[in-house]
Amino acid sequence: MPDETTDTTAVAEQRIAALAAAHPWVSEARLTPDGVLLVTPHPRATAALPTPGPLVGEHLAHWEEVYEWTYETAEGRHAGDLDLSGWRASDTGEPLPTAHMRDWVDRTVGLVLAQGPNRLLELGCGTGLLAHRLAPRLEGYVGTDVAAVAVDRLSGAGLPRAAFVRAAAHETETPPVRQAMEQVFGAGVRPDCVLLNSVTQCFPDLAYLSAFLHSALTVVEDGGTVIVGDIRHAGLLEDHFGRVERARDPEAADADIAARVASAVAEDRELSFAPAAVQRILAAHSRTVRMSVHARTMAYDSELTRYRYDLVLHVGPAPGTAAVSETRQLPWPGRGSEPLAVLLRKALSAGPVVLHGIPNALLTDAPDAVTPHDLRQALTGTDAAVLLDAGDPRMLAVAAPADRATAATARSLRAPVGRLAHEPLPAFVQRRLPEVLRDHLRRTQPGTVLPRIVVDDAPKGAVR
Known part of the structure; x- marks a missing residue:
């Protein structure tokens, strides 16, 4: 004779699985034998497109x-144009030195201005570390940020020829951002530079990065640049x-450190x-882009300094004689006994040249x-640029x-060489989706003992 308790339990479990499968965030749900x-x-x-899904949104x-x-809280606010709130060292948790952060700002401003922009759209302008220094030197500046407090403070700072809008990185083409650009740049005038600095670490995956890049490349003027700055390099995570x-x-065994690193x-x-x-x-984009x-x-x-880098995306074909084929590629000859400035001057004297294979002493x-x-x-x-080897992050x-x-x-x-990317969205989905489903099932089936919920196929991330 069938066990009625077992039969009732099986029915309840199937009902739970059906309710979970019907949730709009779920495509499939099934119970395992255990x-x-x-x-x-x-x-x-x-x-990520056309708008972020609910898990990406969360x-x-x-x-x-x-x-x-x-x-x-503004705990790192030194002045109206120097708010370093949130800038802390990963190893100590202490604020990064102010002099170092000033140097960081100066180097970023220098990179932007070296591209010769006139009309700049900065996505994720934060506390305005760059806005305060760039806006006075441009014909027009528009900044966006997701934090209302940052937008409000910068809007009241009185920066010349500038406007600030609350918007996320993927919202480049939304009406509020377009209206701000028309107000500052003029009707129908596009930015000749789009800047996203120290923001990509907050992106969920490469699909969202792709959505941002395609949007930025669509809005920028031909011949302009998209600058993505302060990027964490996936190939240096273990280091x-x-x-x-x-x-x-400091006293831990190497094997213990290796295990902790893998977990981290x-x-x-x-x-x-x-x-x-x-x-x-970029290979999937319709415009010509050089990086x-x-x-x-x-x-x-x-x-x-060690683990981050900047990208400059040059939109449109190379002007005039700046062709890759006309640039000599020379290997690093080594330090030798000469002063570094003399060595570099000799190596770079033979016309357009790239000197490659320089080991980075920080790594x-x-x-x-x-x-x-x-x-x-x-x-x-x-007139030279210090570059990171695009294939090997330990080389300059x-x-x-x-x-x-x-x-x-x-x-x-x-x-x-090395890892293409580390994407946080899969782990986020593995944590968050079971929480959402447990709350949903408790509301719809009060008093029911719920099974353990595991995400079977968290998104792996894809370049789209």
């Missing part, structure tokens, strides 16, 4: 709340977390990616290694003149 409810997220819940909302609180864990526990990388809640990931995204990869050249050795102890800052200092007064390069930087990228991306 009673685990496996659920697959619906593609619309994790979509990920973005988390960061919005973080920065709203950070800017509201970064290794230093953090070693700083926390897997649980990292910020996006990081290599230049090759962006190159794949240069720039090293961070601050004097102080911190995670901002390797190779005998011929040089820091990005030392390269910048040695190149003072010359120098392009002279600076407008040949894209030639270095073309060479070094032929065989990229």
Whole structure:
């Protein structure tokens, strides 16, 4: 005779699975033989386009709340144009040195101005570290941010020829942003530079990065630039977390540190990616885009100098003679006995040239290694750019003149090494979707004992 209790339990479990499968964030739900409810997220819940799906939206909302609180407390506010709130070292948790952050700001401003912009749209302007320094030097500046407190403060700062709008990075083409650009730039006039600095770490995955890039490339004027700055490099995550864990526990065994690093990388809640990931995204865009990869050249050795880089996307074909084929590619000859400035002057004297294969002394102890800052200092007064090797983040390069930087990228991306990206969205979905479903099932089936809920196929992220 059938066990009525077992039969009733089976019916209840099937009802629970059916209710979970009917949730709009779920495409499939099934019970395993051991009673685990496996659920697959619906593609619309994790979509980046045409608008962010609900799980992507929740990920973005988390960061919005973080920065709203950070800017509201303003614990790092030194002056109206120098609010360093939120800028802390990962290993100590202490605020990064003010002098270092001033250097960080100066280097970023210098990179932007080197592109010769007149009308700039900055997405994620934050406390205005860049806006205060760029707006007075441009014909027009429009800044957006998700934090209302930041937008309100900057709107009241009285910056010339500037406007500020509350909007997310993917909302470049929304009416409020378009209206602000028309107000500042003129009717029908587009920006010749779109800037996104120190924001991509808050993105959920490469699909959202792709949505942002396609939007930015659509809005920018032909011949202009899209600058994506202060990017966390996916290929250096192990080095970064290794230093953090070693700083926390100097006496730990190497095997213990390695295990902690693997766990920290897997649980990292910020996006990081290599230049090759962006190159794949750009290949699907209809406009001609050339990319240069720039090293961070601050004097102080911190995670901002070691593990981050800048991208400049040049929209449109190369003007005049600035062709990749006309640029000589020379290997690093080594330090030798000559002063670095003399060595560089000789190496770069033979016309348009990219000097590649320079070991980065912040990341390797190779005998011929040089820091990005030392390269910048040695190149003072010359028309040259200090670059990061687009394929190997432990190597640097120098392009002279600076407008040949894209030639270095073309060479070094032929065989990229290391991880393409680390995307936080899959882990976020694995945490969040079971929470949402448990709340949903408790409301619809009060008093029912719920099975353990596991995400069967969290989104892996894709370049679209």
